[in-house]
Amino acid sequence: MSETHPHGSADVGSYGQRLLDRVLAGSPASESPLTHVAELPARASQFASWPSWVGPEVVQVITSRGISQPWTHQAQAATLAAEGNHVVLSTSTASGKSLAYQLPILTTLSTDARATALYLAPTKALGADQLRTTISITDELRSVSDELAEVFPSAYDGDTPIEIRRWARANARWIFTNPDMLHLGILGSHERWSRFLRNLRYVVVDECHYYRGVFGSNVALVLRRLRRLCARYGASPVFVLASATTSEPGRAASRLIGAPCEEITEDGSPHGARTVALWEPPLQKEITGENGAPVRKSAGAEASRIMADLLVEGARTLAFVRSRRGAEVTALGTQRILADVDPQLVRRVAAYRAGYLAEDRRKLESDLSDGTLLGVATTNALELGVDIAGLDAVIVAGFPGTVASFWQQGGRAGRRGEGSLLVLVARDDPLDTYLVHHPAALLDKPVEATVTDPTNPYILAPQLLCAAVELPITLAEAEGLSAESVLEELELKGYVRKRPHGWFITPEGQQLSPHGAVNIRGGTGVQVAIVDGESGRMLGTVDGGRAPATAHPGAVHIHQGESFVVDELDLDAGLALVHAEQPEWNTSAREVTDIAITAVHESVDYGEVRVALVQVNVTHQVVGYLRRLLSGEVLDSIELDMPAQTLDTRAVMYTITPELLEHSGVPYERFPGSLHAAEHAAIGLLPLVATCDRWDIGGVSTALHPDTGLPTVFVYDGYDGGAGFADRGHVAIADWLTATKDAIVSCECQTGCPSCVQSPKCGNGNDPLDKDGAVRVLTAVLAAITREG
Numbered sequence: 001m002s003e004t005h006p007h008g009s010a011d012v013g014s015y016g017q018r019l020l021d022r023v024l025a026g027s028p029a030s031e032s033p034l035t036h037v038a039e040l041p042a043r044a045s046q047f048a049s050w051p052s053w054v055g056p057e058v059v060q061v062i063t064s065r066g067i068s069q070p071w072t073h074q075a076q077a078a079t080l081a082a083e084g085n086h087v088v089l090s091t092s093t094a095s096g097k098s099l100a101y102q103l104p105i106l107t108t109l110s111t112d113a114r115a116t117a118l119y120l121a122p123t124k125a126l127g128a129d130q131l132r133t134t135i136s137i138t139d140e141l142r143s144v145s146d147e148l149a150e151v152f153p154s155a156y157d158g159d160t161p162i163e164i165r166r167w168a169r170a171n172a173r174w175i176f177t178n179p180d181m182l183h184l185g186i187l188g189s190h191e192r193w194s195r196f197l198r199n200l201r202y203v204v205v206d207e208c209h210y211y212r213g214v215f216g217s218n219v220a221l222v223l224r225r226l227r228r229l230c231a232r233y234g235a236s237p238v239f240v241l242a243s244a245t246t247s248e249p250g251r252a253a254s255r256l257i258g259a260p261c262e263e264i265t266e267d268g269s270p271h272g273a274r275t276v277a278l279w280e281p282p283l284q285k286e287i288t289g290e291n292g293a294p295v296r297k298s299a300g301a302e303a304s305r306i307m308a309d310l311l312v313e314g315a316r317t318l319a320f321v322r323s324r325r326g327a328e329v330t331a332l333g334t335q336r337i338l339a340d341v342d343p344q345l346v347r348r349v350a351a352y353r354a355g356y357l358a359e360d361r362r363k364l365e366s367d368l369s370d371g372t373l374l375g376v377a378t379t380n381a382l383e384l385g386v387d388i389a390g391l392d393a394v395i396v397a398g399f400p401g402t403v404a405s406f407w408q409q410g411g412r413a414g415r416r417g418e419g420s421l422l423v424l425v426a427r428d429d430p431l432d433t434y435l436v437h438h439p440a441a442l443l444d445k446p447v448e449a450t451v452t453d454p455t456n457p458y459i460l461a462p463q464l465l466c467a468a469v470e471l472p473i474t475l476a477e478a479e480g481l482s483a484e485s486v487l488e489e490l491e492l493k494g495y496v497r498k499r500p501h502g503w504f505i506t507p508e509g510q511q512l513s514p515h516g517a518v519n520i521r522g523g524t525g526v527q528v529a530i531v532d533g534e535s536g537r538m539l540g541t542v543d544g545g546r547a548p549a550t551a552h553p554g555a556v557h558i559h560q561g562e563s564f565v566v567d568e569l570d571l572d573a574g575l576a577l578v579h580a581e582q583p584e585w586n587t588s589a590r591e592v593t594d595i596a597i598t599a600v601h602e603s604v605d606y607g608e609v610r611v612a613l614v615q616v617n618v619t620h621q622v623v624g625y626l627r628r629l630l631s632g633e634v635l636d637s638i639e640l641d642m643p644a645q646t647l648d649t650r651a652v653m654y655t656i657t658p659e660l661l662e663h664s665g666v667p668y669e670r671f672p673g674s675l676h677a678a679e680h681a682a683i684g685l686l687p688l689v690a691t692c693d694r695w696d697i698g699g700v701s702t703a704l705h706p707d708t709g710l711p712t713v714f715v716y717d718g719y720d721g722g723a724g725f726a727d728r729g730h731v732a733i734a735d736w737l738t739a740t741k742d743a744i745v746s747c748e749c750q751t752g753c754p755s756c757v758q759s760p761k762c763g764n765g766n767d768p769l770d771k772d773g774a775v776r777v778l779t780a781v782l783a784a785i786t787r788e789g
């Protein structure tokens with residue numbers, strides 16, 4: 001699907017190619033930051049006719065809104081759902097996934113006056129957007145025929161006022177909420193929702209690829225709890241899931257809802273030709289990072305320059321930047337450049353700061369659509385739920401972590417049927433380096449499978465307590481959830497009791513108020529409040545387990561675009577005091593880690609290499625932090641004395657014999673640096689095979705581990721009980737380590753830098769690191785695995 005054009009060769013290319021040539025005009029071909037260009041061809045619409053089961057009024061209203069015919073994927077998914085099948089629709093951004101659930105739901109709710117539906121979104125902002133659209137459709141439906149039953153769509157989330165909540169419970173037939181509120185506000189008091197649950201016909205799970213890791217596993221259990229309560233009330237709702245394009249969406253969706261789910265992946269919506277450019281900022285000559293390593297020009301600064309060039313060409317451009325402050329700095333940078341070349345354009349550039357207010361987004365969307373604004377730098381706040389008519393160019397400054405997010409952001413470019421440009425600017429990070437040098441991993445491969453593990457006992461136990469409070473857990477249900485041993489442990493603690501008909505909550509279990517104790521977005525459930533010591537204003541919370549790393553004294557904390565510095569962290573009181581300050585640097589904590597193997601789940605012997613999936617006890621301690629300027633330059637390293645924390649989690653590990661290492665050209669004194677560098681890069685690359693963030697996982701490497709007696713490298717899940725990431729790494733170890741090796745080899749630095757083997761959170765100050773040794777370690781391990789495998 002991809003075709004490479006040497007830089008500057010296409011003088012009569014597509015619109016996207018012409019924009020790209022303009023952006024590249026300044027740099028000589030020999031110093032081109034471009035690593036790859038692909039032309040993705042245009043795709044034509046494929047229409048279906050309106051399915052005969054769709055109510056004629058629904059067709060009339062939808063048609064009057066500019067949709068004259070459904071695309072094939074919309075009709076197929078909607079019909080599967082209307083026939084009673086759970087279905088996931090996994091197609092491109094802006095391919096009209098909403099219509100697939102609107103058709104069956106509106107048809108059912110407007111003809112059956114009692115039927116209800118539930119819409120779930122991962123963010124409140126997205127839920128609010130969908131509600132707004134739905135209200136306008138149902139208003140029109142009512143004006144078409146007053147015979148049709150009222151739908152009363154309503155929000156029910158943390159922002160909904162008490163009186164509206166009461167009204168919604170009693171009257172609304174289509175509730176818009178999120179999994180957090182479903183867990184706490186609906187399932188937690190299901191008796192008050194009996195009308196709604198008894199009549200529940202459809203459940204929409206929008207953007208379901210967001211539910212991964214600990215959050216995904218929790219949502220999977222919340223949905224199972226919903227299904228079993230519905231069954232108790234005599235309902236069996238059909239689930240309609242919408243997903244970005246991912247590999248095996250049907251499998252992931254089935255695991256999420258706990259029932260077989262059909263998948264629709266053939267996209268009938270049109271899109272224009274797209275030029276995708278992969279871009280690696282140059283190494284800077286005058287600036288150095290930790291241990292004198294070279295530092296690349298920042299992705300944000302490159303994005304500013306690219307955006308300025310595009311705006312001069314009149315191209316409407318959106319730049320996605322990883323942090324809130326980064327978005328502001330990028331917009332400012334663009335304005336500065338424009339002030340010199342075309343001052344008129346300065347005021348047509350803006351930053352989209354967080355706040356997630358629907359009105360702000362509406363204004364921005366309309367300003368971009370009518371051309372008042374030409375360029376916007378934004379965080380991923382604009383990734384979900386925007387309906388911008390189509391932009392000419394999107395710059396993604398820093399790989400957003402998952403291929404699904406990359407396409408979601410990139411999909412904002414391209415008015416229907418017209419060409420567009422999408423540029424990925426790599427950050428100083430091994431995964432970004434890998435992707436810009438291995439375009440197939442980004443462009444040709446199906447998007448990663450999402451990872452969830454609803455059987456993790458750390459997630460399952462609190463969820464089972466919630467379930468038992470809601471309704472005793474039958475023996476069959478316990479078996480279906482693989483929950484027997486976890487229930488037995490809860491029984492030993494006195495929280496549940498087994499009776500002939502199932503598991504019942506005890507008064508002691510009730511007293512725990514299990515619903516409030518579960519934080520479905522992950523973490524320990526213990527929260528540390530971030531409070532402005534000057535005004536007493538509470539800014540937000542961080543998870544207790546992560547507080548030593550993110551809210552230690554001296555840490556820079558960003559809240560809605562404003563920055564604060566932490567003065568004091570009191571873990572016992574759950575409080576971090578901060579003051580407003582705009583330092584020129586970021587901070588990143590450095591941790592030291594010890595690891596002990598407590599059980600071996602799987603182990604394969606490849607001769608001198610052994611690969612295993614193990615249970616581990618990890619003790620880690622924040623020992624200091626680095627202060628780093630926005631340019632990437634390291635200012636200094638400051639020591640801290642924080643309490644140690646322990647995790648019981650899962651790890652993927654490999655051992656390699658000293659003989660094989662020496663034979664591979666790594667002498668004994670280079671063992672530590674070589675293994676350490678191989679471990680860092682492997683952590684950076686795990687997100688390629690398991691949808692996770694490098695901050696969700698950790699690693700340890702040692703030249704002699706007491707439990708194995710050998711040089712050993714571990715990569716573990718950073719959550720109690722694990723989150724499924726190490727398991728994915730274990731399954732895909734050959735692909736993962738091959739990519740890790742390739743990322744190191746691709747990096748042009750001499751002895752290691754943040755783009756390959758340095759890690760931003762290394763407890764040992766990225767020392768020792770042996771880049772050449774890491775390649776030798778990985779080559780030897782891969783040779784053993786692939787030879788035997």
Ligand SMILES: Nc1ncnc2c1ncn2[C@@H]1O[C@H](COP(=O)(O)OP(=O)(O)OP(=O)(O)O)[C@@H](O)[C@H]1O
Nearest residue numbers: 067068069070071092093094095096097098099385
């Ligand atoms: N069959 C159709 N014909 C023409 N336009 C359509 C059709 N279906 C949907 N649209 C329009 O496409 C746009 C995108 O629709 P929608 O927001 O449902 O997409 P989506 O796939 O949910 O997007 P996202 O990827 O952001 O979740 C809307 O403006 C909608 O009106």
